[in-house]
Amino acid sequence: MKARRxxxxxxxxxxLTGFFLLERVWSGKIxxxxxxxxxxxxxxxxxxxxxxxxxxxxxRKKEAAEAQAPGVTQHAGHLSAANLAWLAIPLLVGVVIPxxxxxxxxLAARGVEIxxxxxxxxxxxxxALERPATxxxxxxxxxxxxxxxxxxxxxxxxxxxxxxVYHDPRLKPEQFLIGRYTVACCIADASAIGISVNWAAAAGxxxxxxxxxxxxxxxxxxxxxxxxxxxxxxxxxxxxxxxPYLFP
Amino acid sequence: MNAAFDLxxxxxxxxxxxxIEAVPFLLxxxxxxxxxEVFFDQEELAHLLPRQPLLAALTxxxxxxFIPVCECGVVPLTRRLFQKGAPTAVGISFLLAAPVINPxxxxxxxxxxxxxxxxxGRLGLTLAIALITGLVFSRQADVNQLLRTPLQPAPLVLxxxxxxxxxxxxxxxxxxxxxxxxxEFFEMGRYLVIxxxxxxxxxxxxxxxxxxxxxxxxxxxVVAMAAIAVLLSVCSTVDAFxxxxxxxxxxxxxxxxxxxxxxxxxxxxxxxxxRVFRRRSVVYLVLLPLLLTLVSxxxxxxxxx
Numbered sequence: 248m249k250a251r252r253x254x255x256x257x258x259x260x261x262x263l264t265g266f267f268l269l270e271r272v273w274s275g276k277i278x279x280x281x282x283x284x285x286x287x288x289x290x291x292x293x294x295x296x297x298x299x300x301x302x303x304x305x306x307r308k309k310e311a312a313e314a315q316a317p318g319v320t321q322h323a324g325h326l327s328a329a330n331l332a333w334l335a336i337p338l339l340v341g342v343v344i345p346x347x348x349x350x351x352x353x354l355a356a357r358g359v360e361i362x363x364x365x366x367x368x369x370x371x372x373x374x375a376l377e378r379p380a381t382x383x384x385x386x387x388x389x390x391x392x393x394x395x396x397x398x399x400x401x402x403x404x405x406x407x408x409x410x411x412v413y414h415d416p417r418l419k420p421e422q423f424l425i426g427r428y429t430v431a432c433c434i435a436d437a438s439a440i441g442i443s444v445n446w447a448a449a450a451g452x453x454x455x456x457x458x459x460x461x462x463x464x465x466x467x468x469x470x471x472x473x474x475x476x477x478x479x480x481x482x483x484x485x486x487x488x489x490x491p492y493l494f495p
Numbered sequence: 496m497n498a499a500f501d502l503x504x505x506x507x508x509x510x511x512x513x514x515i516e517a518v519p520f521l522l523x524x525x526x527x528x529x530x531x532e533v534f535f536d537q538e539e540l541a542h543l544l545p546r547q548p549l550l551a552a553l554t555x556x557x558x559x560x561f562i563p564v565c566e567c568g569v570v571p572l573t574r575r576l577f578q579k580g581a582p583t584a585v586g587i588s589f590l591l592a593a594p595v596i597n598p599x600x601x602x603x604x605x606x607x608x609x610x611x612x613x614x615x616g617r618l619g620l621t622l623a624i625a626l627i628t629g630l631v632f633s634r635q636a637d638v639n640q641l642l643r644t645p646l647q648p649a650p651l652v653l654x655x656x657x658x659x660x661x662x663x664x665x666x667x668x669x670x671x672x673x674x675x676x677x678x679e680f681f682e683m684g685r686y687l688v689i690x691x692x693x694x695x696x697x698x699x700x701x702x703x704x705x706x707x708x709x710x711x712x713x714x715x716x717v718v719a720m721a722a723i724a725v726l727l728s729v730c731s732t733v734d735a736f737x738x739x740x741x742x743x744x745x746x747x748x749x750x751x752x753x754x755x756x757x758x759x760x761x762x763x764x765x766x767x768x769x770r771v772f773r774r775r776s777v778v779y780l781v782l783l784p785l786l787l788t789l790v791s792x793x794x795x796x797x798x799x800x
Contacts, residue, residue, distance in 0.1 A: 257677065257678075257681060260681075261680075264518075268515065268518070271515070277515070279508065280511050280515050280516070281512060281515055288519040289516075289518070291519065292518050292522050295522055295526075296518075296522070298673070299676060299677045300677075302670055305670075306670075306674055329685070330684070330685045331681060333685035333689065334684050334688060336688050336692075337510070337511060337515075337688060340507050340511060341511055344503065344504055344507040345504070346511075347504045347508065348508075349508065352498070353505050353699075431736040432516060432729055432730060432732075432736070433730075434509055434512040435512050435694065435695070435698065435728065436727060436729050436737045
């Protein structure tokens with residue numbers, strides 16, 4: 248590929264990648280891919296890419312001026328067009344395939360964690376309980392449950408959480424699992440957490456349907472482990488929230 | 496039809512997740528490479544870096560403390576160090592150790608595990624394995640024998656700066672560093688794209704619970720966790736938090752296998768290695784740390800019990 252053309256496409260792709268990242272941050276869709284902790288970094292990278300595009304464009308002009316000199320021809324040689332084509336793939340994928348959250352079908356490959364693995368990390372169970380009960384997420388409840396010295400300590404607490412429905416094969420017919428994905432870094436590491444819900448009409452709920460569950464917490468057993476259980480008073484169908492993932 | 500679309504959107508999401516997360520770090524690595532190119536000349540660096548193999552490997556192990564890069568950025572930077580005449584052991588030890596032995600990753604490992612055996616084990620085993628691999632490679636003193644393309648002063652830029660870099664004004668040097676970063680971003684980014692795609696596909700095709708179920712026992716578990724590390728291809732800056740998800744299911748040795756091998760080798764880094772190194776070197780770079788990791792962490796499991 249001629250050096251001039253290579254530079255032009257290189258600048259274009261750098262700028263497009265930068266603007267693609269900016270658009271994802273601006274629209275908030277970035278949170279369907281990565282933990283919010285890294286959004287600032289992505290923003291800086293986007294600006295960096297756009298600056299690089301500018302530098303490459305200026306270089307192209309400079310090279311063009313130098314190439315005007317008689318007897319000078321420039322070829323990009325080792326700078327292959329294939330490199331450029333590969334970097335166009337993420338842009339295409341991002342534009343063509345709509346951003347969607349992982350559903351319960353992804354659980355097959357990931358499994359669902361019912362006994363909290365996150366007891367060591369980030370906010371402790373006690374900190375999770377400082378939040379008003381209505382604002383506590385599934386993760387907060389699971390952490391709090393496992394941080395408590397006595398599993399019955401939280402018995403009877405009023406729970407109001409949202410999540411997707413998952414009919415875990417380990418559950419009884421009048422139970423379902425309410426789950427969320429947690430994302431520590433990017434969704435390559437998404438792992439599902441869940442609390443089982445006692446609800447007489449559980450069988451009527453579809454996998455992957457988002458629900459709001461209000462009820463009371465109690466302690467139960469699953470796979471021989473102490474786990475929290477919600478005795479639901481009310482289960483209402485809701486649309487998937489803009490932020491489907493929890494960031495531990 | 497719906498299921499197929501669901502699968503495609505899952506792969507797309509995981510692919511973009513890994514890619515977007517890695518872009519800032521790749522950019523940092525290529526910028527660092529560009530800055531090393533324009534601000535250090537060969538003699539200067541040769542004076543700074545020891546030649547004696549053990550000292551050279553040690554220097555390589557600890558260099559990441561001063562040039563913090565993770566596994567996406569470390570490959571272009573290592574090649575740049577070789578181009579600047581760094582001894583074999585410095586480059587190889589740096590390549591393997593830097594993704595863990597740097598301030599950011601040390602801090603995130605501490606945040607996840609505190610000053611526990613896992614924390615010290617991760618740092619210690621990483622240093623030891625990078626040191627040993629660096630020493631083994633140092634038997635080959637001629638770096639050109641390891642690399643795919645023989646070294647030239649700056650083979651990646653179209654136009655050479657006519658004046659030696661030291662004499663160019665700082666602004667011009669920064670421009671050149673940016674240009675190098677722009678070129679290397681595409682050269683290495685290609686492998687990042689392929690690697691993230693493969694990792695996303697494998698994640699969907701090979702379920703983690705299957706691997707985890709296979710890997711019971713002190714020996715098999717370290718193999719399973721090394722495989723999960725390669726499969727997940729997550730950045731070393733956060734893998735400590737991911738390892739937390741396995742506490743309780745796996746013994747410390749298996750966690751260490753994940754935390755030590757993952758940053759050294761995963762799908763995307765192997766592809767980047769293959770761009771820079773000859774096939775033989777890539778095989779050694781993948782297998783030697785793997786063997787050392789498996790043996791040391793399996794022994795850890797057996798002894799700690």
